[in-house]
Amino acid sequence: MRLLPTTLILLLMVCSLGLAQEEGTQVRLAEPFMTEYSGDDATGEHVIALWQFNQPDPTADASGKGHTATLAGGEFVEEGRFGGGALRSAAGYPVVDEQHRVNVASAPDLSPAGPFTVEMWIRPDDGLNSEYPTSILLDKKYVSDADYQLELSAETGPGMRRLSMHLGFGTESATWRSDAFPVTVGEWRHIAFTYDGNGTGAFFVDGSAAGSETKTGYGPTAAGGRALSIGDRGGSLYHGFPGLIDQVRLASEVLEFRPAGFALASDRTVFVRMEEVQPVRFTVTNQTREPLEGATVRVSLDGMPLVTQQLAAIRSGESAEVAVPIDTSLRPDDYTIAATVQIGGDAPFTSTERFDITIVPRQTPNRMPVVMWGGAAAGPSRDWLQRIGFTHLIGLGADFQAIWDAGGPTAAGTPEAIAANRENMDDLLRRNMRVVSSLSPGRWAAGQAEYRRINQEGEPYEDSVCGQFPRIQQFMNDVGASVAQTYGDHPAFDSALIHTEVRGSSHTCFHEEDRAAFREFAGYDIPEGVEDMRGTHYETIDTFPANRVIPDDYPLYVYYRWIWDEGDGWNEMHSQLHDGLHEGQGEDFWTFHDPAVRTAKVYGQGGDVDYLSQWTYSYPDPLRIGLATEEMLQMVKGADRPDQQVMKMTQIIWYRSQTAPEPGEEAVQQGAEFSDQDVRPQGTGTVDASGRYVAQWEREIPDARFITIAPMQMREAFWTKIARPIKGIMYHGIGSLLPDIVGGSYQYTHPQTKYELQNLCETVVQPLGPTLVQVPARQSDVALLESFASEMFARKGTWGWNGGWIGEMWLICNYAGLQAEVVFDETIQQNGLDGYRVLVMPDCDVLTESMVEAIQAFQARGGIVVGDENTCPAITPDILVETHSRPSEADVARALNVEKALALREQLDPHYDRYADSSNPDVVPYVRSYGTTDYLFAVNDRREYGLYVGHHKLVMEDGLPSDATLEIARDGYVYDLVDHREVNAGGDGATSIDWHFGPGEGLVFMVTERPITSVRLNAPEQAAPGESVTISAAVLGDNGQPVDAIVPLRVQIFDPSGEEAEFSGYYGAKDGAVEIDLNLASNDAPGMWQIRVQELASGKTANAYMRVGA
Amino acid sequence: MRSVWTRAATTLALLVLAISCAAPRDLAARRMELLKRDVTVETLAAALDSRDALVARTAARVLPSKGPSAIAGLQKALRNRDMLVRRSAAMNLHELGEAALPLIEQALRDDNEFVRQGAVFALIAMKPSAGREALIEGAIGDESALVQRAAVMASRSSYRVAExxxxxxxxxxxxxxxxxxxxxxxxxxxxxxxxxxxxxxxxxxxxxxxxxxxxxxxxxxxxxxxxxxxxxxxxxxxxxxxxxxxxxxxxxxxxxxxxxxxxxxxxxxxxxxxxxxxxxxxxxxxxxxxxxxxxxxxxxxxxxxxxxx
CATH class of the missing domain: 2.60.120.260 (Galactose-binding domain-like)
Structure with a gap:
């Protein structure tokens, strides 16, 4: 925590207004502890016992509950806090190890079974000096694990002491401690402790809060059988209190002692630097039983007094509001706002409450989102996610029923839910994390019976809403707008997931609205033969052309394209929700939809969302994740909005059914021969009595349905997707990533996976992410056609699952070194095949006439068609790769694909030169380009069976090292962006790099036209606190100019204490240069600042120094 | 006349040799030559002997477009050891019209089911005729399910569902x-x-x-x-x-x-x-x-x- 310089002036505005308490809410008024308790305060039901030590019977229980005290070494005196008498205790060990107390016989009600309050007045005498250790003020616990013991500490500082309350819970005890407060000889202090019976304890000193803490896992205290000792410990060593004790009260409720309650009324305490924010609001509540007049409020920030203002009179139980503008130009840090209310008059009183606020730094530009597709409450799991490198969690929802009922934008939840969400967002913002709102109002709307889809017989589908109704579309917009207006001001809310996993329950629909919409679109009625969203197989259409070439205006083709594009309304529903969410949001707000390509391959999927995403299971072959990514990259090329982009998710969970035998199934270990000696050193499993190897997770969680992705598969899948021009990455399955996630069917079976992901984030995503998100794709000259006509009329397609023959062909292309770009029917229909040299056509049974013409023209100009036996008869493939169903044994399946890839390569090589190539089919290259610079990625797919799931032969989860020579058809200078060093590369007119790859390893080389020779860094030599200065850095080539590349940079801005300042972090220097507008804060540390820039291509650095202040 | 044939034979032999022994870039160029509109039947036929698969297949694919003069070359193509040369030729035989039927019949006897399938594809693209129907009828009884399916589809243009x-x-x-x-x-x-x-x-x-x-x-x-x-x-x-x-x-x-x-x-x-x-x-x-x-x-x-x- 930093103290503000005395010169700092924080603008502060205090305004007060009378606020009546909401009807039905009851303000707990403060106890009149400044007076001697009487009436209900003395004898009420909630009072367990009250000892006022008044003459003539100082042992009496004034509550009338009969807990009479017995003098035991203490002394009754006539002087007291209120004049009627008091108990005098005295110093115990080591002064006099004797008892100085009164005892009260144990009774059940002296052991409260729920909330309770203990309070008393104390006045020390000279015996409470700096040498004296702790005093026990009240003790029913002694050394047991039951009841309570209140202790006043030895001095923690000159004249300062703390209270400790030790509570027993049966098998253990726990201690709550107060803040330190002054304890002065001869001065009365009122002390109180409240416990809510649920882990929260709070201290009050003279009616001011003196510290509170909530301990999780604690409930009511346990009842003990010991007598209650007042003024001393319940046994030796004795620790009496040197001084007077008066008005000791025990109550069975959590009582209030603050005459004025200060509460934070704002729902934010964390702010982004330079953010324009609303003032922080507090309420001052009169908790006394009289009107509060002449009260003064003083507000300070980090101890610096700022403003004092007199409040207008507040009636008992009512509140006034105080608004405090927050200066977010202060340096990022934690700050404490102290608000003090001071009451004069006959009963002068001062009470202070402290509130912590935080100002967090702004984010550096182009941070690559790492989304945990799931949530985690604040606590150890969230800590883990932050440590791993996640930037986003799924969080906010909305009350769809309320919005539906409102018929327009309204609050997105109950006040309690909204408050909880905003508190959660504060926590995320403090961690530099963000929340993704997950909204699926379309799924919810399927519950509205009158809007359900209907089949041709008019029967409704229970799981699917019809998007042709304007009411439904408006509802989507309303939901988005409701969430935006409820949470849109909070910077932690920067993104939304729109309608996840909804398209699988879509259906063709036959309302009159649907029929009319199609009629308007096509000019004719819905044609005969329509089946479901998966189309109508050509073999069931007697009039289907035998050559499987259909006119482009074939009515069923037109219909199915319409239903997938706009006819079922989902894409428009996505757009409406997206539009509603964007209303009033900043430019940085983004939406995404997933799984975006679990659809037919028709442009427009996802509507107008900002990003498409898709989830992929890495098994059996991590390379397959590239196929879904390419599908999305093509999908956004044809999107209605030109700037739509792609993110990609990997599933952390693995289906048990796809990786190992199901529970109860015969565990097949074909050819697996293990001995105990084989497996013990790796510590992953054991061999059972029958000689069968059993992995650790199989032994410990035999019925696991979902297990953890193996780390090496995660690594390979990561490199495969990040090689492509995606803007963010996601993971789902927190229960399989982290330990101790209770509930759900996701099992945590591989502890190493989280470390793997953390390492990938630290070494790749964070340093290189800002660069990679800016590097565009390189136009490939190999196209892989995923034919919509074949999806609809031959039941083909991947449907986002990367499987089937198309998935196998994708792998074959990878192993053949073909950087294939997925294309759709529309790609060819709209743009032809210009720019491509190879067209791969897996499962392209059916084509349209214009596609056939385009493909034939492509062949006529030398294009090479790679087909299969299913290829539409109108096309003669130059190369035929016979289809196969993937063998179940993973090594056999992979070997088959590699074999076919080598055969394909042999046929292609004389006619096709790759821009980038690999000498080893196990190592798969991929190129992106910016300007004259290429970014050459490669990933090592060489794998073997491991001891995690591999013994079942379904998945090869362990990587193996590989050697390969990578080649790119150009001259250039090569930089390893992961290791930040220049790489020796040979070749003339081409660049060759010999590389040894680790298991599952990927890399990215930056290949530039000119060598990097230096880093130029400019910063002013002198700057004043509060001034804005510009820092510029450039990565220079041998011509002295910035290189024509996007270069990763690490920028560190150190203040004189060595702490990193705002805008330290990683950058992607576009065109070799970056500029940073540094807004020095008025409370930034003066002195010499250091700015250090390192380019992460070759590792060159530059330093600059700037004096801040005089 | 004899000298013309001798020169032609010599030219063809050299061409075959050139194609067979060409370096990869030459092979690509040679293939592009085969795709030119004015490529001759002789050049195409010669290219069938290329050891480069794509050159030979391209020749086989283009040959039927040359009409009846290509029949000899196509007969040769249908005997090529590369299955895809045979299939490429078979699939495009329909360009010869009725004259293709004997060649298709030959292709339907091929050992390889993909070639036979390609022949059925050619039948699909042809106009109905008694000869065509007979070949389709035969293909329906082919031992290969792949060929059967194609033949069943081929029969569709000749039949309609009655019941x-x-x-x-x-x-x-x-x-x-x-x-x-x-x-x-x-x-x-x-x-x-x-x-x-x-x-x-x-x-x-x-x-x-x-x-x-x-x-x-x-x-x-x-x-x-x-x-x-x-x-x-x-x-x-x-x-x-x-x-x-x-x-x-x-x-x-x-x-x-x-x-x-x-x-x-x-x-x-x-x-x-x-x-x-x-x-x-x-x-x-x-x-x-x-x-x-x-x-x-x-x-x-x-x-x-x-x-x-």
């Missing part, structure tokens, strides 16, 4: 074949002791009656009314999960084996001449399933075809 006879949902018998002994023990026989076979319904998955991974057999005794035999009859399966073999009256009629991907795909098997009208027929279906549910889960019917006008 469809749904097979009953009930009345089927079922037995699992854990030991894969059904073929050996001829569970497809027209007459079989069906003791131990259990009733089963079709148009639903076999659920617990069948294996998650393995084989099950269906048998149906079907009485067909007496009538004039149709021009063609086909068993129309809307979908069987997963691979299927069909016998009619003890004779294998066809198969549908696309592996797991075939679970939801409709298919037809030609049973012309196999059904006995006015008598009881025995239909047997062997289903092999690799995962989850299996069986005849969608309707089956007999489709009767009549010649199109």
């Amino acid at each position: 469809s006879i749904p097979l009953p949902k009930t009345g089927w018998l079922f037995r699992t074949d854990a030991g894969e002994v059904g073929r050996e023990q001829e569970w497809f026989a027209a007459h079989l002791d069906e003791t131990g076979w259990e009733p089963i319904e079709i148009e639903r998955f076999w659920e617990e009656q069948g294996p998650e991974s393995g084989t099950g057999w269906y048998r149906l005794a079907l009485d067909l009314a007496d009538r004039e035999p149709p021009a063609r009859a086909q068993l129309d399966f809307q979908a069987v999960d997963e691979s299927t073999w069909v016998w009619v009256n003890g004779e294998l009629a066809g198969e549908h084996d696309l592996g797991p991907d075939g679970w939801e795909k409709p298919f037809r098997i030609d049973v012309t001449g196999r059904l006995k009208w006015g008598e009881r027929n025995q239909i047997t279906v062997r289903v092999y399933n690799t995962a989850m549910a299996g069986g005849i889960w969608k309707p089956v019917s007999i489709v009767l075809l009549e010649p199109a006008e």
